[in-house]
Amino acid sequence: MQLIWLRSDLRVNDNTALSAAAAAGPCVAVYLPSPQQWLEHDDAPCKVDFWLRNLKTLSKALAELNIPLLIRNAPRWDDAPRVMLDLCRQLKIDAVHFNEEYGLHETRRDAAVADLLKAQGIDAHSYLDQLLFKPGTVLTKTGSYFQVFSQFRKVCYERLHRSLPRLVSAPMAQAPLNIFSDAIPAQIQGFDTPRESLRALWPAGEVEARRRLDTFADAQIDYYQSERDFPAKPGTSQLSAYLAAGVISPRQCLHAALQSNQGEFESGKVGAVTWINELLWREFYKHILVGYPRVSRHRAFRPETEALAWRNAPEELAAWQEARTGLPIVDAAMRQLLETGWMHNRLRMVVAMFLTKNLLIDWREGERFFMRHLIDGDLAANNGGWQWSSSTGTDSAPYFRIFNPLSQSEKFDADGVFIKHWLPELAGLNKKEVHNPAQLGGLFGVADYPRPIVDLNASRARALAAFKNLPSRQTAGAHDE
Template sequence: MRQLIWFRTDLRVQDNTALNAALAAGPTLALFLVSPGQWQAHDDAPAKVDFWLRNLAELARALRALNVPLLIRKADTWSDAPAVIREICRIHDIGTVQVNEEYGIHESERDRQVRACLGADGVDLRSHLDQLFFRPGSLLTQSGGYFQVYSQFRKVCYQRLHSALPSCLPLPGPQQDLGIPSDVPPCTVDGFPAPSEQLRQLWPAGEAAARERLDAFALEALWCYDDRRDFPARAGTSQLSPYLAAGVISPRQCLHAALANNQGEFDSGNPGAVCWINELLWREFYKHILVGYPRVSRHRAFRQETDALAWRRAPDELEAWQQGRTGIPIVDAAMRQLLATGWMHNRLRMIVAMFLTKNLLIDWREGERWFMRHLIDGDLAANNGGWQWSASTGTDAAPYFRIFNPISQSQKFDPDGHFLRHWLPELAHLDKRDIHDPSALGGLFGVPGYPQPVVDLSASRERALAAFRDLGGRTA
């Protein structure tokens, strides 16, 4: 019986659970749905959509080598998906649709509707665990709930991984030619302008590019990851997050690459490898949170009492933060990096998020939305988890009184100012002492061409502490 592999955020042929299952079960066709209305509703960035399309073109070539025809259809929103897929199944006599599980309330509802629609025609929708090591709901506390503390979640993950390490699937062999022509992937989609060629070159598409990046990181930088990952001027991180978010590479492939360079150890051996595996498990943790606590998919705080927090409405300050014009160099450099590259170093994500939510006391949802609209690696679970951690509204979040001083962070993690000079050329002439806080130089106008700070860091810190203390009093 013919199979249909419905690709979503799993744009690869290597180690793809649903694809392997489909080809093992029978003659297989592939499908990808172009859904601009849904992507806009989810605030997906133009750079991210462009990355998907470029990877879709690479996937089409890889499928061609397997004799799997790729059908591309438009379903503007996911509510259109059931009818579109049903029609394909009828035309091509499909018996089973194979998918890799996705998480979030909209993804779950989409798949429920597709399953019900296909079921009326006797077509089965079969879903597979693929983008996680463990299916949500399979790792629970002793009381039967989802973990809310990462260290406890990680401990159970280690126990399971030691006893049942998920293996990578081999590349399936080609099937017989079905004589069905493939569609040509679109280069652009209305509503999502193409990013600059410079940005595209930073993120080459395809599994080969992802694997090359993974192998180079594992061999050259994994051993010192724990020492270098917090310094944005150094090449200390893997920069694999866009490939993981689009499913161009799997977390299993990443885990096995780390283990191969750490004598097979998860929680001992090389500190860099252990640290990076922990980052993979943080990614896992936030996806489990997405399933266990659906309110985080609905723009709600995980800690529900913080929904009463008195956030400020300050559109001018928000825009200054968005455009990298706050007068705080490390914040501005990070925000300009995001606008130019579609990516931001993880340490900087925490710094700019805490500055927005604590020093400016602006709702974390404003920052979460801005990030999603610009990140090439935008992922609901990771982005929401990171923002709520920084805002002290999330699970296992930073305590509200832990507020990064961005100038101290800059001095610690960019001590010579190399990152600042790259993204803030108007400050390039300053020495490594003054560049972190040019406002301290004095003078009526400060450094020509660079704004004065939009906020006093000490006073704004006290304002944030008071707001959180007031929240505690009102919810006691």
């Protein structure tokens, strides 16, 4: 008997470990809810709810293949080896199959499970699945992990030209087993069920993920490059939550993009090329997790930036978290996050730079807050984005590049459509006034909207001084070789 251990790969199609397990013999699936670990990792209630809803649809899909889905609790990942061994003994399992995960704690958990099983004569097989390339196979000429995305991408392109990662076929139905699936919990203790309005934005299941991918590849990808930075437009794929939970795979995304672009990933439609680049950014940050494990330990990628004199400003942090900074584009973005579990990518950079540069508050505060609210929360992507914005990370924005929220707002939400949607209290302002209501003074109509909590020019100067004062400041964006 084979056991497929499901984690962030909640799908039947193009699932490497599931396909391998089913090909090797009769197969049972297991999922281990780990609530204490999830709390330690700041996973958002809406994310946990989304995963449970996806497990429910996956259980039905597996049932059609006569593959039972069992639920076994492992409150912390340290419990996983014992729980997995008990289940293997109970079911007389010959081999366990699972897809690789890449955080420091995840790799330790998987190694501990594999070691214990092998000591008991049970095989453990891991597979490359949530990435296009195995970490450690895309390296610089000197054999180190890349620190600069453009160089990483170039090697990825060379590899893709030689051979494209193939899609894995879904398993065939197996003979029924005398084992029954467990009920999927509707809720996990410690994680509140989100509002129905939020859940409705993110329907569960592979069918929905595939529908989003097909709609994007057929109708929107051509405009992706020109529209992705405008938060009021439906310019993005809205697939990030499905990728994070593994309801759809990067391979499926890559193949759909290539199909829409006559098989090209460097030329042809600029929208398709730009989107494939985004898939490779996602890949890059996961490789960084493996090559530079300190980023899994809440450490800055650039060690010299650990000495930054971050401010302890709890009231300003709270104003940022609660969408009352007095800067409409920042507050509108934060309201979008709080109400939908998601934030437009351009705005993630805007609010992150505002927190880390204008308020000079440690990026780790923002990283944690995002993880506690994002339905697509992913350690590699979230950490990579925050460290990029705060100039502490790999390939990050040079420290002197500080987005001005007002000019970002005027450029990417010129008519204030996004702002007015999320800040209806500003609906009466014209398109010039809506970006910076403070200029109006206390005029009627914005009396209930706060004044800016910081002077943008003075705070920019403060951030520049803090970075210049680092003991051994190196040029951000330096090359690896």
